[in-house]
Amino acid sequence: MTDGHGAPPSDAPAPAAASDSTAAPVPADLRSNVHHHAAATHEKEQASSIGRMTPRPTFLENLATSRDSQFQFDRRDSSELDRYFHGPRNMEKHSKWPIMMRMHGSVMPKMILPLLTVAIWSTAITVFSKKVHSLGINNILLTVLGFVVGLALSFRSSTAYERWADGRKYWAQLIQTSRNLSRTIWINTAEREGEEGRDDVLRKLSAINLILAFAVSLKHKLRFEPDIAYEDLAGLAGHLDTFARDAHDRMVVNPPPKSIWKSAGEYLGVSFAESNPRKYVKRSKKPLGHLPLEILNHLSAYIDSCVANGTMLSTLHQGQAITMMATLNEVLTGTERVLDTPLPTAYSIAIAQISWIYILVLPFQLYDALKWITIPASIVAAYIILGLATIGSEIENPFGHDVNDLPLDTYCRQIAVEMDIMTATPRPDVDDFMSRAENLVLFPLSQLGYPDWQQRSLEDIRGALRTKAVVGPSSAASDTSTMVESLRPKTTTSSV
Template identity: 30%
Template structure:
């Protein structure tokens, strides 16, 4: 049955009816700032009750002129408006950067899957791991922004090549080992690993893993491929002044000199998303050297990798550059002073009505300040933060669809 595009379906409800039937927003607590500001409102209410009680018991001298409030209200309003606007600008920029990251991940996965040919089983394995690294970049960026370092997360560890210890998670001993043993070609990064398509899996992944259908695309163990058994792995020697190390480096095409940076392996480090970008760049370089892609196409892919790096840098800038602490401190101090002075200026006119007036005023002012605090850092787990899990899950589903339903080579 084909629906008439000019007529809404029978199950369609007008927007006004959906709004009426929906739970009203003014009664919602989940997602609001009421739980955060409730203790402050209660404390301010008790203070206002104390002022009203003192005034009603004959201490009329505590009342002061109301001419102070208008000037303070204007200044405080400007401070709160600047805080809210700045926080929302950061929130919106974070969403734009994630949108750019998603777009480049989609373009990169499409280009890698459709444009890099598979000549051997090893080629397919390398491509599959590169596709997983595209998703791993988004997931690792999410954890990186949240200050969750390492790879032991249900939505990340299975995406990385088996037995690969990223520099960001390696201890000192493994850093030295990786420095001595890790090669500079893709063979050491992708192929010189366990021959399963997926790495370690965690139980209870709740659908966040790429399906096992991708494993069935490889009918034989990668060790049966002649290209994988014959492909050598260049070893990167540790930088030293000995002639044996220099000779070995020259044979491998890896040179050292006295002008090199100090080989301080213990202090060297790199964030996991950035290291994943290097691994993907290594894959593209090997594909170009193997004549699988030409220079023009390689430039297109590199432009997308550069765009991902720009997104990472922009997100790190938002995370590492909060609103100046002095501004936040001064705003909160001004807010408290305003609420401390206000009861004395209106108690003579309102009497006991001072208490509900202060409750409403403090609820509004504390709420605006709390909203700015929540959306300023929009990469966490608060209900008002960006849904990073949803963004990463969207990329995962799209890459799964590409792997399972779109052929990498089409015969015309």
């Protein structure tokens, strides 16, 4: 029995493949997530001239319409406060507020409780010193301890930013490699005649989608999201036999909502309220595999098939494709290195302890000189010191959901848009776009097109090129027409 769209209902078990008894069936609840997309796609295909095709009960049903809903910057069930203080950062928006007054991306929410603690502590020290007995000490410790704290914070900030910058470099390399590999597949891979040519186009599109799936799966892996049924990934890689599909758990994709106390604790930076980012990876009851690596395996198999069927004959393009596959693997390894090699725990603990010792001792050193001003002075000093330490802790992992983390959703959407642009037109025909009359080959020296210059002799063309070099690109064509005529042989009668 079907659900009316050519696919089994969501509560029915997936039929076993006749040709491969060992293939794992697609989980029923995963199929139900994409059936409504498949229905819309099926209706569009019925009304089109392409013809009616029965959709398969796989993730490919979601491919045609998944682009309309994927890569959302804001979570639909989140509040304005959640979207303001949490990422990913929307690079398309711009704030006109002065930088010192901006809260979007600031660590101020996480500074509230520490600053409140410092305020209470400095007030207690000041009041006791004023009413009971002076607790002021020599401020020589300001110089000695301040130097140590400065070195510690400098080390913390530099190592954290280095990891952030390395993460950005690897994603820039991923975008560049995705462009090159997609162009090699779409332009440099031939398409055969007849039905084989149609299959070649569909396979090329599938391979390009796998390149995008690699980027999206890498994003989820770096965020410790081990499933495959995410909205931006299911339609791209759900048809592959992977460990992630076999280990699918709907609780990972749709976790229960957080309580107000837990959300408030995360906003304020309370360590007891923060969840272990690897909790879904640890709780999995089945092997999760390595989805980005498995996608690379499928891409490699596609390249081999192109070599075998003769659509990629050039050894240069074959070598380039294999090299770019290795580059994608290098990006995968590099981002994992950034993620799994944080600052050693001993350094993190020592820097935190040194900073807090300095802040707690500060009121004793300031009281003799500042009296009641000790309270605001201690708060300002704590904001500077703890602020730098908090920033270093936040950007240490650049792949998360915080505002200051890398906008991985934006990078993936950029790759998707560029691939759509690339595949929107077939491979350009050189004879077509070169010989157009709009091709002003000697612009701005001449307003004549390619066909007009094609009728002239090679000596005329070289003479015009020399004139163009002498005149320079800043001169208008009307100013150089007389000079071109003077350099052209007398037998030439047409004008430039």
